[in-house]
Amino acid sequence: MAATDKQSNVQLEKEAEDEEYENCSQECKDLLLSLPREKGWGVPYIYLYQDIWLRPIRIQAISTFQKQFQAKDSDIIVASLPKSGTTWLKALVFAIVNRNRFSPSQKNHPLLISNSHDLVPYFEFHLYGKRQNPDLSNLPEPRLVGTHFPFHSILDSISKSKCKIIYICRNPFDNFVSLWYFGNAIAPSTSPRLSWEEALERYSKGTIEFGPFWTNILGYWRESIEKPDKVLFLKYEDLKGDIKFHLKRVAEFLNCPFDSEEEGNGVIENIIELCSFGKMKELEVNKAGKILDRYENKVFFRKGEVGDWVNHFSPWMEKKLSKTIEEKLGGYGLSF
Ligand code: A3P
Numbered sequence: 001m002a003a004t005d006k007q008s009n010v011q012l013e014k015e016a017e018d019e020e021y022e023n024c025s026q027e028c029k030d031l032l033l034s035l036p037r038e039k040g041w042g043v044p045y046i047y048l049y050q051d052i053w054l055r056p057i058r059i060q061a062i063s064t065f066q067k068q069f070q071a072k073d074s075d076i077i078v079a080s081l082p083k084s085g086t087t088w089l090k091a092l093v094f095a096i097v098n099r100n101r102f103s104p105s106q107k108n109h110p111l112l113i114s115n116s117h118d119l120v121p122y123f124e125f126h127l128y129g130k131r132q133n134p135d136l137s138n139l140p141e142p143r144l145v146g147t148h149f150p151f152h153s154i155l156d157s158i159s160k161s162k163c164k165i166i167y168i169c170r171n172p173f174d175n176f177v178s179l180w181y182f183g184n185a186i187a188p189s190t191s192p193r194l195s196w197e198e199a200l201e202r203y204s205k206g207t208i209e210f211g212p213f214w215t216n217i218l219g220y221w222r223e224s225i226e227k228p229d230k231v232l233f234l235k236y237e238d239l240k241g242d243i244k245f246h247l248k249r250v251a252e253f254l255n256c257p258f259d260s261e262e263e264g265n266g267v268i269e270n271i272i273e274l275c276s277f278g279k280m281k282e283l284e285v286n287k288a289g290k291i292l293d294r295y296e297n298k299v300f301f302r303k304g305e306v307g308d309w310v311n312h313f314s315p316w317m318e319k320k321l322s323k324t325i326e327e328k329l330g331g332y333g334l335s336f
Contacts (some may be wrong), residue, residue, distance in 0.1 A: 028059055167221075
């Protein structure tokens with residue numbers, strides 16, 4: 001890279017950082033000074049706060065969320081690491097919970113005209129992602145919300161309620177590949193692309209936003225074992241393998257099982273079709289729309305397959321990530 005290009009990249013990253021800082025309160029800015037930091041992806045730095053790596057505005061978001069949010073008994077939280085199938089799970093949960101209001105086969109179903117992230121907003125982006133306090137009063141009940149925050153970060157806000165959490169986990173190999181494409185797609189065009197090697201170094205070290213991946217996964221995994229009525233732990237690969245079975249599990253977990261009439265009328269099949277990768281990817285809203293006026297909806301739909309990692313990993317990369325998975329997730333009864 002030419003010296004002048006390097007200088008302008010440094011300048012642009014500085015400007016991005018300034019923008020991040022601009023959106024933070026003084027309290028947050030002071031806090032950042034005391035936190036360990038590492039290089040970010042699309043932002044100059046991410047910071048370690050409450051054992052997770054976050055960019056400055058997400059630290060602002062988590063602090064506000066923890067001060068303000070109190071779960072209601074009827075709340076349903078869809079939790080995940082980025083690039084684990086959240087877009088899909090949000091759509092499925094929305095379709096299941098609202099099937100009496102919106103028939104999954106109706107022509108103007110909300111999922112045909114809106115991206116599932118707009119129907120099931122994230123705490124850290126849609127609701128607490130801005131400086132002004134969010135107005136949650138217009139969220140229809142039961143409130144469906146999403147988050148990439150780990151379990152320990154949301155625990156205080158939910159512990160007094162009977163709200164339900166559904167977590168989706170994905171094989172870290174495919175999760176990483178999906179993240180690599182996404183991270184480079186949403187980084188400012190002026191920002192340098194992260195190589196596979198550099199990205200894997202960071203992923204394996206845990207210094208990726210909302211990571212380390214093992215902290216995020218294990219928090220929900222442990223809770224799902226201890227309190228299976230509270231947390232339902234799903235795997236992307238299992239959903240791809242038998243979506244009908246898992247859709248029924250989700251509905252039962254949410255205390256709204258499909259009855260025999262619905263089964264006979266093909267309601268489950270209609271939900272599966274409505275939320276299928278092929279259907280969602282081809283919707284106008286997902287081809288041309290944007291989330292929060294910022295992220296193009298189309299970047300949330302790439303291949304939607306299990307095992308794509310084999311097309312991207314060298315033997316060195318496979319060895320490295322296998323070792324990390326064994327070290328960090330081995331012995332917890334989790335297999336991929
Ligand atoms: P790939 O990059 O492997 O294709 P998230 O929603 O958590 O951001 O995860 C995105 C991943 O889920 C992407 O994986 C994306 O293609 C896939 N995905 C999005 N919608 C899907 C759907 N309806 N069914 C299956 N996979 C889906």
